[in-house]
Amino acid sequence: MLKKSLGIGLLCMMGHAYGADIVVTTTEDIVKDDKECSLREAIEYVNLGLAKEGYMGCGGENSTANILLTDKKNYLLNKHIEIKKSLNIKSVDEDSNVVTDRNRVQGLYNARIKMKGKDNIFRILSGDDFVSVTFKELDLEGCGQSSCAVEGGIVYNKGKATFEYVKLSHGNASKGGAIYNVGNFGNYLGSIEVRSSLIIENEATEGAVLYSEHPSYSIQQSVIRKNKTTASNSVNIFTKAPFSALNPDDLRVGAARIVSSTLVQNTGNILNLVDGIIANNLTIVDNQGAGVLLQAPYAKAYLANSIILKNHQDCVFNNDKSLIQNNLTSISCGDGSNEAPNQIYKGTQLIATKDGSSQGSCLSLRENNRSELCPFETAENTFLGYMRPRILLNYRSIKESPIVNAGSSTIAENVLSCESSDQRGTNRSFNNAECDRGAIEIIVPTSGQLTGQDLKAGEIAKFSIAKFLGDSDLIPKEECNSIIGKNPNNEPWQDGCLRIVQTKTPSKGSTQIDIHGNLVYTPDSAWHGADIFEVQVVTSSTRFNVSKPYLPITTQIVQEPDNKFEDKTVKTSGGSLGILGILGLLSLISLRGLRKN
Template sequence: MRILLILLAITWVGSSGAATITVTTTEDTVAADGQCSLREAITAANTDAAFNGCPAGSAADEIVLDAAEYRFDIAGAGEDANASGDLDIRSSLTLRGAGADLTRIRGDREDRVFDVGGAGSEVRIEGVTIRNGAGTLGAGVLLREGSSLHMDGCLLTGNATEKGDPAGAGGGIASLGVLEVTRSTFHANDAGTGGGIWTGGAGSTVLSNLTFDSNISLASGAAISLNAAATLNNLTLSLNFSDNDFDGMGDGALEVNAPVTVSNSIIAGNVDFSIVVAGAVNNDCAVGPSGTLTSAGNNLIGVLGNACVLAAAQPGDQSGVPGSPLDPQLQPFDVYGGTVEVFLPKASSPAVEAGSSVAQGNPGACEIDDARGVPRPQGSRCDIGAAELDDLIFRGGFDPPLP
């Protein structure tokens, strides 16, 4: 009993310094009007001082957002004190929305949405949609070196680096720090490289239970461009489009230029527009000279060959070859009971019950639940990809009886 009381006391002391800041207006304001806007809440957290209608932040604060849309109205890209343009997070905090389907943070297409920095800051963003951001590096979110970011249950959509600029990187997220993204979806983001996510620098990345659909790159990595070490598990990358300027200089939904480990993931059904100019075609992945894409088992890759090379292939891996791609047999991109869209596999999909049989918590195991929070497995084994088929009738391969 004494040990329990000591642990409770430690927990209370460790958390008592944090403040909860509730955003009370959807307007993008900096004014002494008695309201607490999202921009003002972040400033209060950054400075640990009361700011207009927001209480003082303290330590690792929590900012709470209602189910609403929060639009940026204060123009001024390139400013880093959170006074205009993007929202500049410079301290450790948690930004918590009501769910990606309910809480929407909308940029002005003149600047990115979030600039996450500050030495040693640990930031968590959950339950929001981030859209309409713009910026050469990180149109939706920029994570600076020396900081860490964990995003959970989010949708990043409609974020784009400058159109036609091949140097633009990270339509959804550009990361130079320590990045973890879970149970989230990247849809219709656009960049020179890394339409959904671009990583670089000395950081590291862990991605799990993510769906990438309709993301675009002028060059490589329509969904993801990894230029720093990464671990990928239970991802679905499908219908993403690389080499969108049709010049033959671009490859793959997944670009790998660093040590990367992948497991229980679908990378299939993507398009490399290099085919238009008869260039080398790598629809699904492209591994550069400085990269390795190492299997930890149970992946489904539409086409291996050319620059799409999987090292240490395991017996549970499945793939097609040029001219005969492996069809993942996915249902349409839609909401299937969660807060973000996913590709649910059909009952006939080769992804169904083809995930790892390793006990959860061990290397190569499936995530404990899917992108919607559905427990894994639903059958005898978990499914490959971000979404677990949870219709047990159709999983069995037969339709219910007619009434």
């Protein structure tokens, strides 16, 4: 069988770009003394101590413990790989000129490591030395069968495992469908850190996402979705309560954290909150099981600033004294603390879809003006999806929202404030108590970037301004008179209370808009040049700014005549393009304007 080699050219380019890092040059799972370096060989080379003579085609003098895989390549494994020394594994671009600042979204170009056999993928095994492993920009795909392993369907961790921009999927185990984390061993403690990652479609009897023998993990700015835990008394993120009444003074609040993350569409209970865990700024919505099992008898756990709704049961208490503060939830989670009480949701439909589920398209404010959240959606060219909060038309002020500006930003004794950034990395505001409940902090832009389209004569432009609206919706045209007043053009309002303001040219066409932000621009003739103007719209958030309710978006339409010139007699003999060829090149160089969307 031929090896799927990545090529010696790629080896040279990546070796030049990354110096002494170990470049994996084949996608095959092999151990053979040749010029190719497989993932298994690269890890074993690190395990053996990075000998200067290299190992099985991997490494050499001055090699580091950084192992590089190629973006979007598939690496299949027949059995698990043991990691016994600290190392890093990450995806890199084939282009050696795109090294430190790849102009692309992290998480969308991941190399894929898939278990072809019935096993887990990695086993991190600390010995005399503590082992720390970082996985970055990788898809780790489990065996996809029942019981890939007993513990850890994808990763078994006896050390420290860090995941950044990683997708963990299709793991299956008795304990820890995706990850199993060992607790105390010798003088060490196993720990897990998950950042900006997606954990999806894993299954286990206990802990489909994580089974941790100790509250020693951090999950932040991540999405946990469509996982399944089958034991009715277990949860998807399971932590053994390691404490007894003999040592309550040893408890440390924040030994484990799950923050600024979305947990949606999972089956089974979601999280058991034991002493030592902080759960803050979470969106725990539409799961087929209890949202949170509260099991912290020593009051060393927090559940705060979160949205916990539309689960089979939002909260279940068992000998618990957790500090429960400032959540938007149901009566099953109780009133919360006196210092920062919960808000009990009194709405009739939380999610703005036709059937109220967390899947589907988000309805406009015309179609639905009663639901506080959009369904879960992963936008184009993004790695992680989320549930966007909505600002409803019946709010007389933003203070009436149960989500927006409803988080606790005041730092006070025994009151947990909002996280400093949301799931998307957006910094939260702490001025005048303005931070939001849940995983997402609303973004309200003050202006849009340049948009528009290039046309040939006789064409019309179709493009969208939805991406410039931030986390807001356009105002339906029926509401414009009450918000803005009568249209000064004596015409019926369009959606968004649309206004066109010419900035650098006279008007050369007409613009129509719909409630979703789709624009149609029709030139009024076959003119040649540009029409530059501002599209100004009113959104669900900007309407509260009485003096400046409009969001301006600079727009440029460029129209060129249809170039029908064609010459089939241009010769290249003698090194000359000919005068017609030169004219053709000059005409191409003179074209300007925006790309078509």
